[in-house]
Amino acid sequence: MDDKLQVRGSEDLLALLSEEQKKAGYISEQFIERIAQSMALSIGEVYGVATFYHFLSNRPLGMNVIQVCKSLPCYLKSSQLIVDTIQVELGIVRGQTTADGRFSLQLTNCIGACDQAPAMLLNHDLHGNLTPTRILQILKECP
DSSP: OHHHHHHHHHHHHHHHHHHHHHHHSSOOHHHHHHHHHHHTOOHHHHHHHHHHSTTOOSSOOOSEEEEEEOSHHHHHTTHHHHHHHHHHHHTOOTTOBOTTSSEEEEEESOOSOGGGOSOEEETTEEEOSOOHHHHHHHHHTOO
16 A cells, blocks of 8 residues: 555656646756655655656756757767757757757657657657758757
8 A cells, every 4th residue: 555655656746846847947956845845755855756857857948958869770870960060059068058048958868769860859849860951950940
């Protein structure tokens, strides 16, 4: 019985963290502390969940979040060239946000688009069969 309660608590925690991510754009330390206290968890437990999932961030992200797939199929189809193009065009490296707050660049594990490698997510929208020229066009179309 206790195991079911613990699992339910984990599901509730992830749901709360996801909701905060959507609302605030990231999971703040203050939010982690409040959730830990309200769910009778340690700050470390909540922080561990908040940093485990790639779709959650513990720092503010740009208005447009670019997640380039780093799985083997994308790697073999030159995903590093895509990353390099984005980095040069935006003047940031992975894990950073542009000074104007428009873009954040992240690398992520498989996004389920191996048939469209190299691929990326831009604000959860899939873009596949990427080339440097196509990347530049996609970035120019972003708000």
